[in-house]
Structures are given as C-alpha cells and as structure tokens.
Amino acid sequence: MRLINLSRNLALGLGLSLGVGLLMSGSALAADSATARHHPKEVEFEFEGPFGTYDRGALQRGYQVYKEVCAACHSLQYIAFRNLADKGGPEFSEAQARALAAAVRVPAEPNEQGETVDEKGVPLTRPAVLSDKLPAPYPNENAARANNGGSLPPDLSLMAKAREDGVRYVYSLLTGYDEKAPASFHVPAGKNYNPYFEGWAIGMPKPLNENGVTYSDGTKATVAQQAHDVVTFLAWTAEPKMEDRKRMGFGVLIFLVTLAGLLFAAYRKVWKDAH
Amino acid sequence: MSGPSTYNPKSGIEKWIDSRLPLPRLMHDTMSTFPTPRNLNIWYTFGGILTFCLAVQIVTGIVLAMHYVASANLAFGSVEAIMRDVNYGWLIRYVHANGASMFFLAVYIHMFRGLYYGSYKAPRELIWIIGVLIYLLMTATAFFGYVLPWGQMSFWGATVITNMFSAVPVVGQAIATWLWGDFAVGDATLNRFFSLHYLLPFIIAGVVGLHIWALHVPGNNNPLGIDVKSPQDTLPFHPYYTVKDAFYLVCFVILFAGFVFYEPDFFGNPDNYQPANPLVTPPEIVPEWYLLPFYAMLRSVPDKLLGVIVMAGAILTLVFIPWLDTSRVRSCRFRPLMKQFFWAFTVVCVILGYCGAQSVEATAFGIPLVWVARIATLYYFAYFWLIMPIVGLIETPKKLPASIAQSVLGDSAAKPAE
Numbered sequence: 075m076r077l078i079n080l081s082r083n084l085a086l087g088l089g090l091s092l093g094v095g096l097l098m099s100g101s102a103l104a105a106d107s108a109t110a111r112h113h114p115k116e117v118e119f120e121f122e123g124p125f126g127t128y129d130r131g132a133l134q135r136g137y138q139v140y141k142e143v144c145a146a147c148h149s150l151q152y153i154a155f156r157n158l159a160d161k162g163g164p165e166f167s168e169a170q171a172r173a174l175a176a177a178v179r180v181p182a183e184p185n186e187q188g189e190t191v192d193e194k195g196v197p198l199t200r201p202a203v204l205s206d207k208l209p210a211p212y213p214n215e216n217a218a219r220a221n222n223g224g225s226l227p228p229d230l231s232l233m234a235k236a237r238e239d240g241v242r243y244v245y246s247l248l249t250g251y252d253e254k255a256p257a258s259f260h261v262p263a264g265k266n267y268n269p270y271f272e273g274w275a276i277g278m279p280k281p282l283n284e285n286g287v288t289y290s291d292g293t294k295a296t297v298a299q300q301a302h303d304v305v306t307f308l309a310w311t312a313e314p315k316m317e318d319r320k321r322m323g324f325g326v327l328i329f330l331v332t333l334a335g336l337l338f339a340a341y342r343k344v345w346k347d348a349h
Numbered sequence: 350m351s352g353p354s355t356y357n358p359k360s361g362i363e364k365w366i367d368s369r370l371p372l373p374r375l376m377h378d379t380m381s382t383f384p385t386p387r388n389l390n391i392w393y394t395f396g397g398i399l400t401f402c403l404a405v406q407i408v409t410g411i412v413l414a415m416h417y418v419a420s421a422n423l424a425f426g427s428v429e430a431i432m433r434d435v436n437y438g439w440l441i442r443y444v445h446a447n448g449a450s451m452f453f454l455a456v457y458i459h460m461f462r463g464l465y466y467g468s469y470k471a472p473r474e475l476i477w478i479i480g481v482l483i484y485l486l487m488t489a490t491a492f493f494g495y496v497l498p499w500g501q502m503s504f505w506g507a508t509v510i511t512n513m514f515s516a517v518p519v520v521g522q523a524i525a526t527w528l529w530g531d532f533a534v535g536d537a538t539l540n541r542f543f544s545l546h547y548l549l550p551f552i553i554a555g556v557v558g559l560h561i562w563a564l565h566v567p568g569n570n571n572p573l574g575i576d577v578k579s580p581q582d583t584l585p586f587h588p589y590y591t592v593k594d595a596f597y598l599v600c601f602v603i604l605f606a607g608f609v610f611y612e613p614d615f616f617g618n619p620d621n622y623q624p625a626n627p628l629v630t631p632p633e634i635v636p637e638w639y640l641l642p643f644y645a646m647l648r649s650v651p652d653k654l655l656g657v658i659v660m661a662g663a664i665l666t667l668v669f670i671p672w673l674d675t676s677r678v679r680s681c682r683f684r685p686l687m688k689q690f691f692w693a694f695t696v697v698c699v700i701l702g703y704c705g706a707q708s709v710e711a712t713a714f715g716i717p718l719v720w721v722a723r724i725a726t727l728y729y730f731a732y733f734w735l736i737m738p739i740v741g742l743i744e745t746p747k748k749l750p751a752s753i754a755q756s757v758l759g760d761s762a763a764k765p766a767e
Contacts, residue, residue, distance in 0.1 A: 235619060
C-alpha cells in the first residue's frame with residue numbers, strides 16, 4: 075500500500091523537520107510482533123517504471139514454471155489459454171497456445187447420454203481449447219485443504235497485486251526457504267520456515283529447486299531465475315493490460331501537456347490587461 | 350450577482366425559445382456574463398474541477414454498471430472481467446477508482462479554501478451548508494462504491510461501518526440488521542449498496558445545482574473577503590474564468606492521468622485484490638485515505654457509542670461554522686491570529702489522517718498514536734467551538750483594502766469611469 079508508506083515517510087520528514095526526535099524509524103511505527111514478515115528482498119524487474127514492459131522470454135518461461143510447479147496446488151482462475159497468445163502477454167503464437175491448451179485436460183461437458191462420468195464413475199475429461207480457463211488443481215476448497223495439511227493454496231491470478239509490494243513479496247517468498255530459523259523459533263510440524271511469510275511458518279514446502287524445470291530456450295534454471303520468471307508471469311496475470319496502459323498513458327500525457335501549454339498561452343493573452 | 354439579465358436574443362429562433370423556456374438566458378447569465386471578482390486565485394478553480402470530477406464519475410460509473418454484477422458470488426469476478434475482457438475496461442475502472450480519490454482531493458482543497466477565505470460567512474451561509482451536505486453525500490457514495498468490488502477490504506470496511514449503527518442504544522442491533530437486509534453483511538447488503546451507489550450521484554448532481562444557484566445570488570467570495578462594490582471589481586465569467594478554469598483543470602487532469610496510467614493502485618489497498626472472505630479478518634481494516642481522519646477520531650474514543658457521536662459530530666460541526674465565526678472580516682489574509690490557528694488546523698487534519706492509517710497500538714517518537722489522535726481530535730473540535738468564536742472577538746484584523754479593483758490594479762486604475 076504505497077499511500078501508507080508515503081504517509082509514513084511524510085510523517086517521518088515532518089517529524090524530523092520539527093526536530094522532535096531522530097529515534098523513529100519506519101519500522102518502529104509498524105505493529106511489530108516477534109514473527110512479523112521480513113521486508114521483501116530488493117529486486118528489480120523489467121516491467122517496472124513508466125516504460126517497463128514484460129520480458130516475453132520470462133513470461134513464457136514463467137508459464138512453464140507455473141504449469142510444471144505451481145499448478146500442482148495453485149489455480150489461476152482468471153486466465154484462459156487464449157490469454158497466453160494475447161498482445162502484451164507471453165505472446166505465444168495462436169498455434170502454440172492451442173498446443174499448450176491441448177496438453178491440459180479439463181472436465182468435459184455432459185456427453186450425449188447426459189453423463190459426466192464414465193462407466194467406472196471416473197469424471198470425463200477432454201483436451202482444453204483456447205477459450206477454456208486454466209483448470210484448478212482441486213475441485214473445491216476442502217479438497218485443496220485436505221491435500222495440503224489443512225492449508226489452502228490461494229489462487230495466484232492477482233497475487234502480485236494482493237500483497238503489499240506484491241512482486242517482491244512473491245519473489246522473496248519463493249527464494250526465502252534457505253534461511254535458517256532462529257533457535258528461538260519453533261517451526262510447527264508440517265510447516266516450513268520462511269521469514270518473508272507472516273508468522274514465518276508456511277504450509278507450502280520449498281517449491282523451486284535448481285534445475286527443477288528444463289527451459290527449452292537454454293536459460294539456466296537457477297532458483298533465482300525460475301523465481302524471476304514466474305514472478306514476471308504472475309505480474310502479467312495480475313495486470314494483463316499494463317503495457318497498453320503505459321503506452322496509452324504516454325500519449326495521453328503528451329496531449330494533456332500540449333493542451334495545458336495552449337491554454338496557458340490563451341490564459342495569459344486573455345488576462346493581459348486584466349491585472 | 351443575480352441582477353437584471355443581460356441576455357439579448359438576436360435571432361428569431363432565440364427569441365422564440367426565450368419567450369417559452371429561457372434556458373439560453375440562464376446559460377448566458379450564469380456562464381458568460383456573470384460578474385466575477387477579478388482577483389480569484391488558483392484555489393477558486395476547484396469548483397469547476399469538482400464539477401468535472403462528478404461528471405467523470407457518473408459517466409465511467411454508468412459504463413461500469415453495464416458490466417458489473419452485484420452479487421456476493423460474482424461481483425469480484427465481474428470486476429476482474431472488466432479489467433481483462435471488457436474493451437478498455439481497465440481504463441474505465443482505473444479512472445473511476447482513482448477518480449474518487451481525485452474528487453476528494455479536490456473537495457478538501459475546496460473546503461479548506463472556503464475556511465481560509467471565510468466563504469461561509471454572510472451572505473453565503475447556505476452555499477456552505479449545501480456544500481457540507483454534498484460532502485456528506487460524497488462520503489456515503491464513496492463508501493458504497495468501495496464495497497462493490499467485494500474484496501476483503503470492501504467486505505470488512507462495510508462490516509465495521511455498518512456495525513457503528515449497532516452502537517445506538519436499544520435499537521442499534523435492529524438498525525444494523527435493517528441496513529444489512531440480513532444478519533450480517535452479505536448478498537442483500539451488496540445489492541442495496543449498489544442501488545444506492547447508483548442513485549446518490551444523481552442526488553449529488555441535483556444538490557450541486559442548488560450549490561451553484563445559491564452561489565449565483567451573492568456571487569463569489571474572493572481572497573480579500575471584501576464585497577464587490579463596483580463593476581470595476583469584476584470581470585465577466587467568460588472568457589476570463591472559463592480560460593483560467595480550463596487551464597487549471599487540465600493541470601489537475603495531468604495529475605489524475607499520472608495516477609490512472611502509472612500508479613493506478615496507489616490509493617488502493619492490496620487486500621482488496623483478495624475476494625471477500627467472512628471467515629478471515631484482515632490484520633488491519635483501514636478505510637480509504639479520505640476517511641482516515643474521521644476513522645482516527647472514531648478509534649481515539651474508547652467507548653463505541655461516544656466514538657460514533659464524536660465522528661458524526663466532526664462533520665455536523667461544519668454546518669454551524671457560519672455562526673461560530675464571530676469575526677467581522679472574512680479572509681484570513683487579514684486575520685494574523687486566525688491564520689495561524691488555520692494552518693495548525695490543517696496540520697492537525699493531516700496528523701489525524703496519518704493516525705487513522707496506522708495500527709491501534711502504533712507509536713511515534715514513543716508516544717502512542719492513539720493519544721496523538723485524541724489531542725488532535727480535541728484541537729479539531731476546539732478550533733470550531735472555541736477558537737473561532739473567541740479569536741473573532743479578540744483579534745484586531747489588518748486594514749482591508751478599499752476595493753478589489755484598487756487592490757488588483759493599484760490606486761490609479763481604480764478611479765471610477767475609465
């Protein structure tokens with residue numbers, strides 16, 4: 075929440091300028107409990123800044139990481155296969171997106187007999203098509219919790235916007251498993267230590283491993299590389315129109331500044347003799 | 350001034366219309382020749398900016414309503430569909446969401462300008478009181494609107510605010526249940542909030558009409574706070590103020606566009622990108638920034654009912670300002686003592702907003718913020734109920750200029766009849 079950060083900084087500046095004291099730090103204001111999550115790591119992404127765009131390679135690799143790693147537990151309910159071919163997104167060709175869809179099976183519609191299960195009671199499936207949303211790994215919340223020791227793997231579509239400093243938060247979480255828990259902190263059974271997670275004990279086990287995926291473009295699949303790629307991908311799933319937005323914004327601002335200049339000239343001329 | 354009309358219909362059609370429905374005459378007299386003090390500064394352009402904001406919110410809101418689904422199960426997804434699948438839906442929604450913040454930014458500047466230059470003083474009391482009513486309607490509309498995306502902060506914000514009504518003795522819980530249409534915030538609540546969110550802006554538009562109507566009777570106040578005495582003190586609204594308002598409006602829109610296109614989630618809370626979940630309370634429930642000062646007041650009072658009374662009182666107090674200010678002089682420019690109290694008041698409002706954004710246990714410089722908020726709340730009320738009446742009586746104002754024209758043009762130009 076940038077506004078809160080800003081107000082914190084403003085108040086800090088105000089406080090200092092009033093000379094009330096120099097003891098306060100930004101973190102002193104937060105309601106620190108012993109296991110408050112650590113500040114996310116300072117990483118930068120290509121898509122940040124007013125002209126930043128998504129790295130297509132990272133988006134495509136990120137989809138691979140999502141599909142081969144995250145999708146085992148996490149849904150991505152607002153993304154359809156057709157989106158993988160969208161401009162401003164991973165920009166797979168339509169044929170590639172079709173193939174990626176066909177590689178995934180989704181629940182089938184009722185067949186001609188009106189059945190959604192076969193003779194043995196197994197649910198019918200069919201290969202996905204472009205218009206299908208990415209299928210969820212579990213049919214419902216209870217199934218998700220039952221398979222994950224009681225924890226609910228959240229949907230990831232909006233994760234990059236649903237946490238403060240979201241992209242760095244997700245990156246830090248994914249790469250934050252190798253730190254040793256302080257001796258005083260007891261990691262509950264079935265949980266994993268991750269200081270970037272509120273409360274430090276996270277249900278998700280370490281998801282990314284060195285060479286856990288094999289990139290077809292030859293990129294070396296370090297943990298940091300995979301995290302970077304999947305975070306880029308999740309930034310896109312959260313904000314799929316970002317490139318459109320920045321591009322249009324640039325044009326709009328140029329127009330507005332020009333208009334303001336013209337109006338200022340008109341304003342000066344009209345008021346020349348009035349004051 | 351609502352003096353005699355200067356409209357002079359030229360063509361036959363204009364005469365025909367004017368004798369049946371004098372709408373062109375109204376437009377002419379209020380927007381073209383309307384005599385406006387020649388010394389209005391940048392802070393007087395916010396009335397026009399606010400009209401623009403209202404129009405933007407209504408237009409974008411109507412389009413959003415075409416795609417939005419007011420249902421607890423579907424609302425969040427329908428907003429995401431607007432962001433992803435509706436053509437330029439992301440643009441319309443970001444304009445609407447940031448538009449609310451821009452609207453409040455402008456209205457606060459407009460209100461503080463009114464306070465500083467004494468624009469609420471006779472004969473403009475009703476303009477001010479109608480303005481307070483508009484502000485109240487705006488907060489209600491903004492609150493209803495914030496609930497609609499049905500994210501975590503929408504849901505829990507709605508829960509906290511509606512629960513305030515349960516503080517009313519005896520019938521409180523019944524009132525809350527009646528507001529919800531259920532025994533908790535849910536589908537019924539969302540539907541009625543959507544209905545009201547669509548209705549209120551049109552009521553605001555109507556009341557804005559009254560606000561402007563009331564303004565056109567005595568005419569604008571001005572930074573000197575002295576009355577218009579001769580035609581030399583004024584300029585016709587068009588082209589002088591149309592061009593000035595247009596220039597500052599575009600500057601404002603540049604700021605607006607900066608947020609929409611480059612920091613669209615600046616004013617938002619990340620929790621609202623998580624769907625509403627009645628079973629999970631967010632660690633901190635915070636309202637939108639423009640309500641934070643009042644939220645800080647609410648939390649600074651340990652008793653729930655008293656807290657609600659203090660918060661409501663903070664806004665209701667504004668209604669009485671025209672009679673609480675005992676000064677004969679309008680503008681703080683000539684009130685050396687009041688000017689200082691005014692700026693202290695402005696800082697206090699910012700401090701209150703800051704306190705409202707922090708957690709209840711937070712401290713600054715080792716002082717619990719709840720105590721900072723308490724002292725700030727006391728100052729807020731003292732400013733209106735003690736400082737305004739007392740300072741108005743004991744202060745010696747500076748000498749007022751003889752006329753607006755003299756102040757702007759100097760002595761030579763102010764002589765009558767050029």
